[in-house]
Amino acid sequence: xxxxxxxxxxxxxxxxxxxxxxxxxxxxxxxxxxxxxxxxxxxxxxxxxxxxxxxxxxxxxxxxxxxxxxxxxxxxxxxxxxxxxxxxxxxxxxxxxxxxxxxxxxxxxxxxxxxxxxxxxxxxxxxxxxxxxxxxxxxxxxxxxxxxxxxxxxxxxxxxxxxxxxxxxxxxxxxxxxxxxxxxxxxxxxxxxxxxxxxxxxxxxxxxxxxxxxxxxxxxxxxxxxxxxxxxxxxxxxxxxxxxxxxxxxxxxxxxxxxxxxxxxxxxxxxxxxxxxxxxxxxxxxxxxxxxxxxxxxxxxxxxxxxxxxxxxxxxxxxxxxxxxxxxxxxxxxxxxxxxxxxxxxxxxxxxxxxxxxxxxxxxxxxxxxxxxxxxxxxxxxxxxxxxxxxxxxxxxxxxxxxxxxxxxxxxxxxxxxxxxxxxxxxxxxxxxxxxxxxxxxxxxxxxxxxx
Numbered sequence: 010x011x012x013x014x015x016x017x018x019x020x021x022x023x024x025x026x027x028x029x030x031x032x033x034x035x036x037x038x039x040x041x042x043x044x045x046x047x048x049x050x051x052x053x054x055x056x057x058x059x060x061x062x063x064x065x066x067x068x069x070x071x072x073x074x075x076x077x078x079x080x081x082x083x084x085x086x087x088x089x090x091x092x093x094x095x096x097x098x099x100x101x102x103x104x105x106x107x108x109x110x111x112x113x114x115x116x117x118x119x120x121x122x123x124x125x126x127x128x129x130x131x132x133x134x135x136x137x138x139x140x141x142x143x144x145x146x147x148x149x150x151x152x153x154x155x156x157x158x159x160x161x162x163x164x165x166x167x168x169x170x171x172x173x174x175x176x177x178x179x180x181x182x183x184x185x186x187x188x189x190x191x192x193x194x195x196x197x198x199x200x201x202x203x204x205x206x207x208x209x210x211x212x213x214x215x216x217x218x219x220x221x222x223x224x225x226x227x228x229x230x231x232x233x234x235x236x237x238x239x240x241x242x243x244x245x246x247x248x249x250x251x252x253x254x255x256x257x258x259x260x261x262x263x264x265x266x267x268x269x270x271x272x273x274x275x276x277x278x279x280x281x282x283x284x285x286x287x288x289x290x291x292x293x294x295x296x297x298x299x300x301x302x303x304x305x306x307x308x309x310x311x312x313x314x315x316x317x318x319x320x321x322x323x324x325x326x327x328x329x330x331x332x333x334x335x336x337x338x339x340x341x342x343x344x345x346x347x348x349x350x351x352x353x354x355x356x357x358x359x360x361x362x363x364x365x366x367x368x369x370x371x372x373x374x375x376x377x378x379x380x381x382x383x384x385x386x387x388x389x390x391x392x393x394x395x396x397x398x399x400x401x402x403x404x405x406x407x408x409x410x411x412x413x414x415x416x417x418x419x420x421x422x423x424x425x426x427x428x429x430x431x432x433x434x435x436x437x438x439x440x441x442x443x444x445x446x447x448x449x450x451x452x453x454x455x456x457x458x459x460x461x
Contacts, residue, residue, distance in 0.1 A: 012040075013038040017035065024383045035050040040429065042390060043384065046385070066395070067384050069128065072375045074330060109453060113449060115152070117337075125418075134163075135218075162239060164214055175217065213227050216252055241276065248281075277298045290320075297322060299312050344413070362410040364414040365410065404416075
């Protein structure tokens, strides 16, 4: 049995149903599960941390990413492009992906997430070049190496340029190939149990790169196996116009006709929903992963998050792919989200604490996880610690529940813990040699880009 004990936590923000904020408490974990959060616990543990100067928060949960894009970020040729042109240009790079690139880009992207308080990562991988190997297996291997909780997706595309889609022929597959591999991955990797470190989601890329049949069959297969569904939707006006032109209806109506609404479905972005569609999302429990930085960089628009929250639409936070964000810090996303909606919606905008709760409880809900997202006895021991004595936090101590979104946190957190195991200590990843991995990743990235 492995045990961990935090002693005399200065402030613990639970993000629970009661929005409890606790002072001077101990937190005790056994075998990855929180057993108690009360003052002056008598237990000892394998690992004991004096937390008397720390703020403790539930681990952040990232609900949309494209880790492979870590190796195609900050490229000058795409800096001023919007989504469709951006995709067409970058597919010429992405068609060169292989398992080694996936492993190293996943280590890089998830490592950055962890250093900024993220304990669960969902990745939307949909580019499967012919002969590229077991890419999802490479991702799970990287996650295990780092110690992060991972939800991977069997993404897919079956419409290439010759079919009216955007990607080249070499990265699309047939519906039968996709369904067979989806079933294989679910059987091999998906663990639905509480505390699971590995889960699979079915995630066709977007309405303009997949057929109606692929969407329909994915929904049927997902429900047959009890896994969740995810795709991009309502990210741009171009997508809306494409769907109207090709299917005669707006994107949400099209997806609903194929079985793509319900509490087992969430969409990335969701910027261009109208009033009626927001009410339909709320009625069906269909969720939205909010990606503010990516939406800003690609000039896609501002999602109607205050209205979604008011209506009860499930909303989580996400960084999106590193090529449309140039980073993998969900901590940075907290502050950008808070400020963006203050600018757009004034008093109707979510508070700093509400944004934090969106990135913890809200994100966990999108993933269908009741075992993460808050700090309570019986839940997974996933959390991070921030030293309140930092120079950049002076004056911010009056509301630790809001401070990560209002003041923000520059630099890495002090500790990240996943399943009761310390995976970041003093701002550094514990399980890998960061310098060596960075050097290997840099060499691989250079060779990969040179092949494009």
